[in-house]
Amino acid sequence: MNILEELKGYFETRLNECKTNQxxxxxxxxxxxxxxxxxxxxxxxxxxxxxxxxxxxxxxARAEQRDRYESLKRIKTLFGDREGVKAEQIMIDxxxxxxxxxxxxxxxxxxxxxxxxxxxxxxxxLELIVKLxxxxxxxxxxxxxxxxxxxxEVVAIWNELQxxxxxxxxxxxxxxxxxxRVIPFDNERLSLILSWLGExxx
Amino acid sequence: MDDTIKQxxxxxxxxxxxxxxxxxxxxxxxxxxxxxxxKLCKKAELLNDAMTFYSDKEVSTSMADMSALLVELAQEKQxxxxxxxxxVDQVAAAYHIAYEQLPMEMKKTRSVYERIFEIEKQSxxxxxxxRTMADEKIFLKLSIMQQLEQLEGKKxxxxxxxxxxxxNYYEKMEAKIPNVMSIAELEYYANLESEIAIYQNWWxxxxxxxxxxxxxxxxxxxxxxxxxxxxxxxxxxxxxxxYFYGIDMDELFAVPRFKDHVxxxxxxxxxxxxxxxxxxxxxxxxxxxxxxxxxxRDPVKRGPAKNQTLILWEREAPLQALEEAYxxxxxxxx
Numbered sequence: 050m051n052i053l054e055e056l057k058g059y060f061e062t063r064l065n066e067c068k069t070n071q072x073x074x075x076x077x078x079x080x081x082x083x084x085x086x087x088x089x090x091x092x093x094x095x096x097x098x099x100x101x102x103x104x105x106x107x108x109x110a111r112a113e114q115r116d117r118y119e120s121l122k123r124i125k126t127l128f129g130d131r132e133g134v135k136a137e138q139i140m141i142d143x144x145x146x147x148x149x150x151x152x153x154x155x156x157x158x159x160x161x162x163x164x165x166x167x168x169x170x171x172x173x174x175l176e177l178i179v180k181l182x183x184x185x186x187x188x189x190x191x192x193x194x195x196x197x198x199x200x201x202e203v204v205a206i207w208n209e210l211q212x213x214x215x216x217x218x219x220x221x222x223x224x225x226x227x228x229x230r231v232i233p234f235d236n237e238r239l240s241l242i243l244s245w246l247g248e249x250x251x
Numbered sequence: 252m253d254d255t256i257k258q259x260x261x262x263x264x265x266x267x268x269x270x271x272x273x274x275x276x277x278x279x280x281x282x283x284x285x286x287x288x289x290k291l292c293k294k295a296e297l298l299n300d301a302m303t304f305y306s307d308k309e310v311s312t313s314m315a316d317m318s319a320l321l322v323e324l325a326q327e328k329q330x331x332x333x334x335x336x337x338x339v340d341q342v343a344a345a346y347h348i349a350y351e352q353l354p355m356e357m358k359k360t361r362s363v364y365e366r367i368f369e370i371e372k373q374s375x376x377x378x379x380x381x382r383t384m385a386d387e388k389i390f391l392k393l394s395i396m397q398q399l400e401q402l403e404g405k406k407x408x409x410x411x412x413x414x415x416x417x418x419n420y421y422e423k424m425e426a427k428i429p430n431v432m433s434i435a436e437l438e439y440y441a442n443l444e445s446e447i448a449i450y451q452n453w454w455x456x457x458x459x460x461x462x463x464x465x466x467x468x469x470x471x472x473x474x475x476x477x478x479x480x481x482x483x484x485x486x487x488x489x490x491x492x493x494y495f496y497g498i499d500m501d502e503l504f505a506v507p508r509f510k511d512h513v514x515x516x517x518x519x520x521x522x523x524x525x526x527x528x529x530x531x532x533x534x535x536x537x538x539x540x541x542x543x544x545x546x547x548r549d550p551v552k553r554g555p556a557k558n559q560t561l562i563l564w565e566r567e568a569p570l571q572a573l574e575e576a577y578x579x580x581x582x583x584x585x
Contacts, residue, residue: 052336055378062385069432073439100334113435120439124446127585151325172449179453183460190465190487192480231453233461233561233568238495 052094056103060085073120076112083108111153114144129226132171136164170213177210178228185245203249219243253301260295263288263317270324275333284320287313337377343367360396363389394434398441399425413515415508416451419577420444447581454563462492463509467517470540485544493551496570497558500541504534508573
């Protein structure tokens with residue numbers, strides 16, 4: 050068995066698989082290419098030298114993680130989810146700051162805590178927007194004797210939403226794309242609902 | 252010895268053995284780590300239960316030292332004169348563990364694993380094993396097959412539960428997964444579709460909350476109490492819906508998305524059946540209740556015809572064709 054040929058064959062096959070989508074596999078392509086260049090510089094079939102050149106294939110492990118979080122960041126950008134983008138950037142920075150396998154996995158697991166809070170917050174804000182609009186409509190259709198109770202329910206959700214998104218305003222609900230994307234109504238109908246919200250918050 | 256302590260010590264042992272192979276047994280830091288390991292083993296023999304063990308001062312200092320050393324050892328460069336080609340069973344071990352945990356019904360995924368074990372038998376060492384695995388695209392096949400089998404039956408379940416958003420999600424995944432060319436692509440589509448589903452699910456919930464659910468809840472309250480307060484709420488909810496969606500009650504219960512929800516969710520919870528007959532009976536009961544609540548009142552005023560169109564992903568979504576909008580709007584916008 051020719052050690053160099055086997056390993057090169059393996060890297061080349063994985064590289065070709067990655068090249069089927071250059072954008073999503075950008076860092077893996079760079080890592081496989083770097084290892085192939087290192088192997089090209091070795092001229093005898095000594096595993097010690099090969100091991101020295103490729104180590105524990107750390108560059109590939111890091112590149113896989115980098116591509117994974119870059120791809121998640123791309124999705125969050127597509128959705129206009131600013132907090133989500135920040136979260137994925139935290140993950141990317143943690144991956145990039147790693148220089149060996151142990152560091153890579155401990156950095157990722159640490160960063161997941163911070164990123165997770167941002168992601169949960171974004172999803173929670175969407176849920177609260179849906180609840181807020183629902184409560185506003187329930188308030189509007191409520192019978193006179195239940196108006197105060199329904200009003201209190203709207204206020205409770207609004208307070209929760211403020212904790213989740215400190216920048217929340219009536220205008221933000223109208224303008225912020227991620228919020229608008231969970232609301233089925235055009236500007237005219239949403240303005241009407243938001244006028245009920247204004248009535249409650251006065 | 253307590254099981255958790257045993258597990259922890261065996262974790263240290265495995266890590267140290269790997270570093271021994273990588274750095275050689277005379278490596279100073281490794282020798283220090285082995286000393287700490289021996290100290291911990293002794294302590295574990297002396298202290299019977301986990302609580303006494305972990306609260307021992309010497310144990311906690313040793314564990315902190317061990318953690319620090321393991322981080323340092325990870326950063327040490329390999330002594331390449333010691334390097335030997337890893338054996339095939341070393342790299343294939345993880346596949347055996349995963350295979351044992353795989354449900355029996357995931358037959359196609361199991362057969363990919365069985366092919367891995369054939370390759371394992373035919374391989375001289377880890378290098379030839381990995382090469383064949385790559386040549387046969389086993390890494391990608393495994394991910395594809397596992398995802399596809401996990402999706403089996405899910406679309407039908409979503410249909411039964413009146414969840415068109417998830418029906419779309421499963422349809423898109425079933426169509427995309429078999430055609431992906433790399434694992435990164437597979438992950439990208441899975442994440443993208445799941446993000447789309449999160450938004451569309453909330454949209455769908457809000458639509459139902461402000462239409463059929465709103466009205467049906469009000470009707471249920473009135474049927475129970477026949478009070479003026481509850482009658483007023485049925486009237487208000489109906490007026491709101493008539494304006495907001497530009498439809499009367501006959502049109503409301505005929506909107507395919509709303510009717511599907513009434514048949515498969517509301518009727519099922521009320522009648523414990525999702526047959527069309529019992530759903531139709533329930534709908535007619537709802538309509539009678541609305542008529543009774545509106546008796547002697549001004550007729551509802553429908554909103555303009557344009558209100559029969561909603562906005563999904565910044566695009567028009569006609570009430571009559573929401574299933575289609577869930578399948579197409581997002582892909583035109585993003």
